[in-house]
Amino acid sequence: MKDQHIVISKATIDRLPLYFRTLRNVQEEGLEIISSEELGRRIGITPEQIRKDLSLFGEFGKKGVGYYVRDLIRNIGEILGLHRNWNIAIVGVGHLGWALANYQNFSSLGFNLAATFDVDPGIVGARVNDVPIYHLDEMERVIPEKHIVIGVITVPAEFAQQVANRLIKAGIRGIWNFAPIKLNVPDDVKLVNEDLSIGLSSISYYLSRQLPGDKY
Amino acid sequence: MKDQHIVISKATIDRLPLYFRTLRNVQEEGLEIISSEELGRRIGITPEQIRKDLSLFGEFGKKGVGYYVRDLIRNIGEILGLHRNWNIAIVGVGHLGWALANYQNFSSLGFNLAATFDVDPGIVGARVNDVPIYHLDEMERVIPEKHIVIGVITVPAEFAQQVANRLIKAGIRGIWNFAPIKLNVPDDVKLVNEDLSIGLSSISYYLSRQLPGDKY
DNA sequence: AATACATTTTGATATTTTTCACAAAGTTAT
């Protein structure tokens, strides 16, 4: 294992879930060993990149052989902290919050939806995917009680900052923000923004250059 | 304007929607002029980065003054092709497809949801956000008919590749893929993957290092 | 047992991206 203090780049961290997912697919196919070459082919990434990324955390492969799929899944899972079963909460049970609450892939990664919050009296008290919908005002009680450490913000942009503030006050350590706005959070809270407009806009950008009919 | 043939980095393209969105907020506040300094402060990015990014496309600012908000919005909008009103289709009206169909931010960016597709007889024929839900088999007819150029894939991973194939055959030019699988598409089709597991996994990674109780 | 082959690990190199620093150009104050 390498020095804990070298900083791993965000690009590397973002590739690890890709390796993890692909390896689990590989495992389901019954393969026990895979080379960086073959893994790279399946992900669409160079084998050097994969080996370099992994080497930042340790030596997981076997020269002349490749990587033992099961071991590598376990190792990457531990690197990503996916063996811990994090409790998460979704704030804002609108269309997107509802969809995320029903997204099955999260539980398979070790994330356990423990609570959702909203203010709409029409849905507070009901359940989504068998998880209770609490009123926002119960956040300060429910979050510590259920040991929730990650909050998902799917409220309209104008409420996102105050929701973030309350989540943090309630003890949350990580925020996954879907509201299209810049949130201010203290340094010890990990913030990840999921900006859905970027994906579509970038498709638009590339198509504009490919398709005729415009100056760009 | 710069040489059309220099390649703009993906990182730059991904920042433009951020500039665009923030500028529109600034405009709503009534500001007519903004400096790269202030814009950077609001986005959480250095002003040099903003100026460098913009300079790749032209000279949009005024020395000693800043950027005229309205002009810069128009210019970035044209760079991103957001002035074109793209017709898009969503394939897979499950929880996520449903949520995206109801996501209001897209229409404000010039994306027009023209059709959705599914195979579930329980929903085919109905409407989502006032847009018809067609059967998948109507894709080949509806997509050219409605001049749809961008397809959003929100079907389970195991069907994603065949959906992509059919979309492409039907004439789609860009694909926004939410299925957690690597899609193979021809070079002239722009593919953008939206991998929702990356965001959560990276929060898990950082929290694992911050919180006690594990070897990493 | 020796040779050929496969594959990881890793230091070195190349490339890409960001930051720096300053000239150029515009504005404001005296």
Added chain:
DNA sequence: ATAACTTTGTGAAAAATATCAAAATGTATT
């Protein structure tokens, strides 16, 4: 009109990231 600010645009430097190449190690073959 001049001087002091302000802010952009951009070449140069620095930093970060990815690729290359070769040593190390293990496996398969003769």
